Amino acid sequence: MPQTPPPNGPDQTAPSSGRTQLSMARRGDSPEKPGSGRLAPGNRGGDGFRVGRMVADGDLRLIVLSLLAEQPRHGYDIIKAIEELTSGSYSPSPGVIYPTLTFLEEAGHATASTHGNKKIYAISIAGTEHLSENNATVAGILDHLDRIGRRIAQAREWFGRGEAGARDDRPDRDIPGVIPEMNDARRALKAAIASKIGSTSIEQHRVTEILLRAVAEIRAEQPEDGIDI
Structure with missing residues (x-):
């Protein structure tokens, strides 16, 4: 009710x-x-x-x-x-x-x-x-x-946006050869980083550490039995 x-x-x-x-x-x-x-x-x-x-x-x-x-x-x-x-x-x-x-x-x-x-x-x-x-x-x-x-x-x-919100001649193109969700995640990451513009150096160091950990995990070799072909 x-x-x-x-x-x-x-x-x-x-x-x-x-x-x-x-x-x-x-x-x-x-x-x-x-x-x-x-x-x-x-x-x-x-x-x-x-x-x-x-x-x-x-x-x-x-x-x-x-x-x-x-x-x-x-x-x-x-x-x-x-x-x-x-x-x-x-x-x-x-x-x-x-x-x-x-x-x-x-x-x-x-x-x-x-x-x-x-x-x-x-x-x-x-x-x-x-x-x-x-x-x-x-x-x-x-x-x-x-x-x-x-x-x-x-x-x-x-x-790369102008005053009216339009992009300039450097469009943010999707990365080819990856699933759409990966490009969505990349754009979300880019926006999250941009939101930290003007934040304290302590906060920016914290975000940097998170990004470096993510890079290390992404670049880590995946075990053969975990590869999905």
């Missing part, structure tokens, strides 16, 4: 604080796999370098306020500015940005005016004060997004 979800929804235990979410992201945790250092399933796009949901709602409001503090903006301009902050790895949808702007306006942290067919938002005095009270948090969020953006940009360059 299907269970009825609790009245307030199924995610009562999910972290609600923007600062909690930010600290989890810094550790590489996710609600699905705490401490795993991996993004939650479904958060990567088709090219493996985009993140569907990178920040909590509270953090996103602070990011938007910080962008409005630079200059008045409309919704699409904010989306593009956040994309630029993260080298295209995070692009909040209009369905996320416009409710955020409405929330900020209703909270008195932003004002809105219509120019032609566009609604332009600007930070209010109360919004400036709120942003000032959360300076340290905002700096941490922006630093987190910047680091992720730089790592993803490096990974894209390593994979």
Whole structure:
């Protein structure tokens, strides 16, 4: 028999604080796999370098306020500015940005005016004060997004992808004469190595040792009675 979800929804235990979410992201945790250092399933796009949901709602409001503090903006301009902050790895949808702007306006942290067919938002005095009270948090969020953006940009360059995600003239062709699963494993390994760009030297040494052990095992001669012809 299907269970009825609790009245307030199924995610009562999910972290609600923007600062909690930010600290989890810094550790590489996710609600699905705490401490795993991996993004939650479904958060990567088709090219493996985009993140569907990178920040909590509270953090996103602070990011938007910080962008409005630079200059008045409309919704699409904010989306593009956040994309630029993260080298295209995070692009909040209009369905996320416009409710955020409405929330900020209703909270008195932003004002809105219509120019032609566009609604332009600007930070209010109360919004400036709120942003000032959360300076340290905002700096941490922006630093987190910047680091992720730089790592993803490096990974894209390593994979030979351009700004739009298209490959250059060095395509990653399959190795002939092997089963498809082996090429799948090779691509997965390549992506795993790219994910370590920017990690600590200790972590990179750990990964190097794993790779060298794998190479040694792959090159080891297989006993004759184990050969499957």
